Amino acid sequence: MSRLYDTVEPSVIDDEMLKKAVEDQGPKEEAGKIAKQEGLDYSDVLSLRLDFRNVLKIDNLWQFVKLTKLQLDNNIIEKIEGLDALVNLRWLDLSFNNIEIIEGLENLTKLEDLTLFNNRISRLENMDALPLLHVLSVGNNKIDQLENLIYLRRFEDLRTMNLTGNPVCDDPAYKLFTVAYLSHLVYLDFRLIDEETRNKAHSLYENKLGELMHNEKQAKVEQDNQRKIETEKQKHVDAYVENLDDDFLFVALYKEDPEGKKLEMLPGIQDMLKEFKDKFLDVCHKIFEYGIQEYDKRTHELEEFYGCVEDAKNDNKAAGTKYIDEFELYKKKLFMDLLSSSDPTFIEDKVTEYHSKVNKLWDVIMGLEMQLVDQLEETIKDFERNLTDLMSLFVESVQGLITQLRDLENSHNEKLLETCMLVLEKVVKNELDEELPEDLRMLFVDKDTIVNAIGASHDVHLVKIDNREDEIVTRSGGWISALMKKIHTTECSRNRTRVVEILNYIDHIRDEIDTLDMPEAIRT
Template identity: 30%
Template sequence: MLNRNEMAALSIHDGLDQGDDKDDEPTVINYTCLINLITQQAPRGEAGRLYHEDGIKLNEIKEIRVEFLRILKIDHLWIMTNLVKLSLSHNKIEKIENLDALVKLCELDISFNSIKIMENLNCLSKLEILLLAGNQVETVEGIGNLTNLTIFSIANNKIQGWEHVLYLRQFKNLRSVNFTGNPCTLQENYNDYLIAFLPQIIYFSYSMIREEDRIKAMKIHRRSIAKIELDEAKSQSTLEEEHALNKKSAIDSAAFVDHLDGDEMFLLLFLNDKEGTALKNISDDTLAVFNEYKTNFSTVCHEFYQFGIEQHSLREKEIEMFSAIVEEARDAVRDKARRIIDSIEKYKNENFAKFNVGIKEFDKKLDAESAVDQTDLPIDVKIAKIQNITENFNEFLSSIWTKLVYSEAVLHEQIEDVNETFKLNIADMKDIFVESTRKSFSRMRNILVEYHDTIQRVIASHLNDFTQDELTMPSQLIDICGDINILSNTLASSHDIHLQIIDSREDETISSVNKWFNDLVTRLRKHENSRHRHRILEISHVLQYYRELLQKHILTTNDEALDVVAALEG
């Protein structure tokens, strides 16, 4: 924040014009440039006087025009986080950049520059008006996130193709576009094409589109429009399905049960088990055994999946409840601290007023023999009065520091207690999930053993039929079950593959949930310790600010203040 004295010290030409001999020299947006522009664009009259006396707060400015300044590079705008309207027109800007912090920006005018590429604009999600006329842009791109876009002007650029028309269909709030002066507008039927394929547009080149022109254009392109709408409907349906799948996948992963809903886990058992896959097709009986294995195994997986999702929901509710309790406690302390800080402001104003009176005259409440003009008194009398006010103010600040630090210390202890209770609750939930994991995977292993025994018995019986009938076994089966020993080895290998996958997934699940728990507890502890240290430091900085404010006030009150302070320091 700059006060009026600091603003007066700034040269009006710093960061702007540097003299007639440098009229063609490009410059950049810098801090001084912004201050000068804000000073020039501030309100006039009494409103302007109050505005300057309050001091310029860059983070509170909502509108600024940086025009006709030969700006080459955009910079320093990150300071102005509350900016709503920004004009950078008529400069020499070649690249759109450094706008990420302007998350509240609704209107951006960057016309008449040297921009070739539309980039770094997707961060401006609240943008409603985008003006890019008079540049060198060839492709409309890089604004897919600007869903609030209402007015878009890109006249007098170098756009030749018509791809931008279909690109702009996604902006459902778009009402006005201007492509005048681009090569594409000189091509036959361009206007009809744009009007037909952008039904949301009301104004084209700032002229209202007549209804008869819209109907005519849509008749010309009715078949193409129907195809586009069908493709968009399919695409939208696909996107919704993908979104739903992605959402489900994210929840499943957070619940540590991903790929356990359905047959995915079972199919994974046979992914690299070619011999085991071949065994199931020996006969109808082996296929029946396989299908029973699949049903029983997948049932256990699905039951564990449902349990995991339910447990995840319970954990999320516990976390939400914990967060609400902690935030409520923090809000209460913040409100109390805010009231205390307000009391500092009140005390400061009262004592600064007393200080001013102390410099000019004695307090009128003194007895009659002391009631004389303070300006005629010796310097030591003034020093004593200033010392008294300063000491009282510092004592008051010390008491405030004690109150704020005490409140923060109590809050810190309370949050640590809540953290410990939360840790125990989440630990119980985690242990319940781990126990269920072990039980479910134990069931999977039992089903595997049962399958191994059953399929071996069925295949052995089938081999016996071959021997009795003196038939020749198919060649593809000889290598995996030509006799009882080969069959036993094949089944043992298949069993080991399945068992390894089941054991590995069990270990991975338990390891993941334990890691999540440890990371959560560690993160909460670190966050609270960091917040607590930062808050203590913040309290100290605020009170130091008020102490420095008093010293500055002493320095700037009147002509004798320097002598008084010098005497105090001596």
């Protein structure tokens, strides 16, 4: 069923193999010449063929981050691995290998076409991360369970599937079962599914499908709800106010506060504690609501910025394209005139004129690029200033609210100290109405002990509040730094790429007239 190991030693996907594959599949003639001069950049490669190379292990593909099509068919691969970096892959061919388990596809969320024809696969599994799967070819494998095909119902975009050559195809119920349970299929085993087959399959499995669809609907509702919860949680994290919409921070005050827990057992302390908690949570909710509000403002600012950048790039590109199109029309007519002329003076004048126009075009499109650089630099500065102001206001306001939390803690601590002093007085005079638990009584042996216990509890609470404040300040500042670094890096990369494009184009059009098929005597 699968390929046997050749007598040739298994190959390794190394830089030499990758370089040769990219060069063989790369642009030819002038474009190929330019590509070789610049060197190979694997991160720009969109398609890669590594078929018929006796490859045993998938490796060293991490640089091909823009790859959309990968052919690894007709090798001796035993395991699907090494594909994690290929997040833009849409087409993957692993047919005619020795693969036994479908795995290693977790990061290929954009994959649309997967071919695993002629391997050793016995089960359809581990493809949950492929929501866009449109074509699946798993013919000539070892799949033998009809029930396993139900797994494919999750792929709502799946339209074409091939299972020919699997033991499951020998089951008399195979075709109708598959059509019934995978109703979104259009082609099965290279044949269009006709309406008669669909109706027959639906009629035969209607009852079982009804129950399954009901269960799937419930599961989908639960998944959607869970997804919404996770999305909302992530928003809270990005707003730096996670867990401030509940009692998490208040509970944290006492989590590592053994003395505070003991003092909670004091008679009559519960009302005081409840008042403290209610006021504390009220301020926490204010921080939370304000944080979400400011997050929405920052998100809007980001969208506005990226929109402005995109508009500026598009306008600049349109202006440059206009000049290039005009030049290309001029060049086409000029070359026709040159090829049809035998007048040396005319040709010499026109060649001089051509080079002059090339220089002017260079000045114009480079000028446009410099103009765009200045424009984007100013836009980025304005954006950074606005974002910094927004974040500074956010941090300042949150610090003010956190100060209120400290004030509440200080006030509660003072009340607690007063209460404990009264209790200590009664303990000393043996006038306490209720018997204290042993752990609590040990705190009231003398004034220093109870004061130290209350002080220790107070310190723990203040540290927790301070830590939360520090976390918000640090994370918010770190986010701005990382974001601006990314924006500047992206713009520098764009500018470098554009300048190289312009240089290559200008060199190309200069070379074109030099290689024009004019009489040798005239050209020299």
